[in-house]
Amino acid sequence: MQLRYGILLASLSLLITGCATMSKDECQMADWQAVGFEDGAAGKDLGYMGRRREACAKHGVQLNTGAYRSGRDEGLGLFCTELRGFAEGRSGENYNGVCPADLEGLFLRGYEAGQDIFVAHNAVKELEATIHDLELEREHILDDITEMSALIVLDETSRDERVILLADIARLKIRHTELGIEINDLLFALGQRQAEYQDVLASSSYH
Structure with a gap:
């Protein structure tokens, strides 16, 4: 042809x-x-x-x-097929309404099913990224506390400087505790999102 x-x-x-x-x-x-x-x-x-x-x-x-x-x-x-619609939706691609009327119904059925998986998976990834960032912040705080503690014991550190360092350390410890609470809450939410994602996967007829 x-x-x-x-x-x-x-x-x-x-x-x-x-x-x-x-x-x-x-x-x-x-x-x-x-x-x-x-x-x-x-x-x-x-x-x-x-x-x-x-x-x-x-x-x-x-x-x-x-x-x-x-x-x-x-x-x-x-x-404009159902399976291609599913693949496009699961990849998070936008649909521009290009399919003719006689094919669009099947395409959209697959697209919406794929989009459900994409949205559920994206919710998991966003929470994981947020938790990762907060955990990094906690690590940096511990590094800062270690450096400040080392400065406090130096002979050349003045009394006023020690007072400031101790105040900064106290502030950082509070922030470290707050981050721990926030991370625990997010880990609980992550477990829920992961369960929802697995439910969407299990209920999909495209696997």
Whole structure:
């Protein structure tokens, strides 16, 4: 089939990926039906065609709108599936409403199921990152307390400086305790989020 040959040609010769910028050679060699197919299979909206048109117009090359649209429609048939929708949702990708009405229902069913997993997993990751940052802060506080304690016992440290250091150490110890309480609360919340994430995974019909 000519379209399949065109797709291979576009993939090997033009190396068109996710970017609408096209060189003069790419514009001149383009099989627009194949280019449209690739964009459709990648879920690109029609605005992408406009950007390709502008890119090639700069090189004096006109995009074949009919061929591009025909290829894009066929490519959307590969993109607008339930499993692809699930993969897009689980990856946290945005859906731009590119699927035709007869395919969009199935795509969205998969997309929403994937998005549920993405949201649950992201909640776990955000809590883990927050806990990690707070634990680092606690470690830095302990390092600061150790350094200040060492300064206090130095002969050259004045009485006034010792008073200030002791006050700073007391303040840091309070902060260290507060962080410990906050981390414990977050660890409890993390356990809940992890359980919710596992529930979403277990209830998914896409595994």
